Amino acid sequence: MDQPVGADAENKLIAILKVLSESSEPLGSITIARLLEQDGVFLSERAVRYHLKITDERGFTSPGGRDGRMITPPGRQEVKEALAPQQLGLVRDKLELLAYQTTFDPEKRTGLLAINTSIIDRDKFKKALSAMKDVFKAGLCVSELVATADEGEKLGSVVVPGGKIGFATICGASINGVLLKAGVPTEFRFGGVLEIRDSRPRRFVAITEYAGTSTDPSEQFIQAKMTSVGLASRTGNGKILGAFRTIPAPAREVVEEKVARLKEVGIGGIYALGNTSDSLCQIPVALNRVGVVQLGGLNPVAAAVEAGVEIENTAESGLIDFAQLRNFREL
Numbered sequence: 001m002d003q004p005v006g007a008d009a010e011n012k013l014i015a016i017l018k019v020l021s022e023s024s025e026p027l028g029s030i031t032i033a034r035l036l037e038q039d040g041v042f043l044s045e046r047a048v049r050y051h052l053k054i055t056d057e058r059g060f061t062s063p064g065g066r067d068g069r070m071i072t073p074p075g076r077q078e079v080k081e082a083l084a085p086q087q088l089g090l091v092r093d094k095l096e097l098l099a100y101q102t103t104f105d106p107e108k109r110t111g112l113l114a115i116n117t118s119i120i121d122r123d124k125f126k127k128a129l130s131a132m133k134d135v136f137k138a139g140l141c142v143s144e145l146v147a148t149a150d151e152g153e154k155l156g157s158v159v160v161p162g163g164k165i166g167f168a169t170i171c172g173a174s175i176n177g178v179l180l181k182a183g184v185p186t187e188f189r190f191g192g193v194l195e196i197r198d199s200r201p202r203r204f205v206a207i208t209e210y211a212g213t214s215t216d217p218s219e220q221f222i223q224a225k226m227t228s229v230g231l232a233s234r235t236g237n238g239k240i241l242g243a244f245r246t247i248p249a250p251a252r253e254v255v256e257e258k259v260a261r262l263k264e265v266g267i268g269g270i271y272a273l274g275n276t277s278d279s280l281c282q283i284p285v286a287l288n289r290v291g292v293v294q295l296g297g298l299n300p301v302a303a304a305v306e307a308g309v310e311i312e313n314t315a316e317s318g319l320i321d322f323a324q325l326r327n328f329r330e331l
Contacts (some may be wrong), residue, residue: 004129026068092210103175142269156318191217194242216315
């Protein structure tokens with residue numbers, strides 16, 4: 001029977017679930033207590049066992065190995081929802097941090113890139129790849145470079161659960177990271193659903209500002225089934241995932257040069273570059289700035305969801321070494 005607990009105990013439950021969500025192996029109460037200390041949460045081994053009994057009853061954890069626990073999918077969802085109020089504006093912070101942490105050098109073809117991670121049922125993976133194929137072919141993605149991982153392995157900060165395959169796509173923050181290293185700061189405005197017509201961007205029909213959300217807009221729009229990426233990739237008309245940024249107007253030449261370099265190594269993602277102080281896709285731009293429309297890194301995954309494949313997405317999930325990536329066509 002589920003045990004009622006107070007607010008303080010609920011916070012401790014979430015702290016324990018958060019620790020378990022970051023591990024690819026079952027954890028015992030001693031290890032959990034030690035890891036909690038690193039987050040400033042001090043619980044005895046006995047207290048951890050007490051809280052684990054409650055998480056077991058709620059279906060958030062399950063036994064795994066001797067005296068160990070693994071977090072369940074409902075447990076992961078509980079962590080995500082419970083931490084949301086504390087993470088308002090988190091998406092913008094994550095984008096800025098990943099851009100800063102990106103070390104990729106397009107000339108040397110070495111370094112780290114930001115990624116999104118998608119978790120797909122092993123028996124549905126081929127169907128998902130088939131649905132993504134046209135999107136990559138049409139170029140409605142940041143890059144054709146992807147990575148995969150088996151259960152128990154990590155892609156960014158995400159551990160692949162049993163029976164699943166991890167699929168990583170390059171996040172648009174990688175482009176902004178390369179620009180930042182070249183001295184070009186980017187203002188992260190919003191993510192949205194971008195209507196395209198004749199393979200050209202027309203207008204944003206839905207937007208979510210990064211400063212006001214704890215969940216990446218692309219994840220929200222995919223879950224709400226607001227895209228038609230598959231149709232857009234086949235016909236040039238539809239609704240895809242996009243993002244809006246601005247850059248200082250004097251930096252335009254540097255941006256164009258870096259974008260060309262990135263294309264040489266298979267990384268695109270810049271869908272439209274505006275003129276100084278001019279609106280772009282019906283979005284106003286401040287004085288002496290240039291609007292930039294970027295393609296959503298999760299567009300291929302959105303097409304797979306449209307085709308009926310259930311996928312758990314974590315945008316801006318972390319970093320990956322360029323050497324670990326391979327072309328989608330090799331899959």
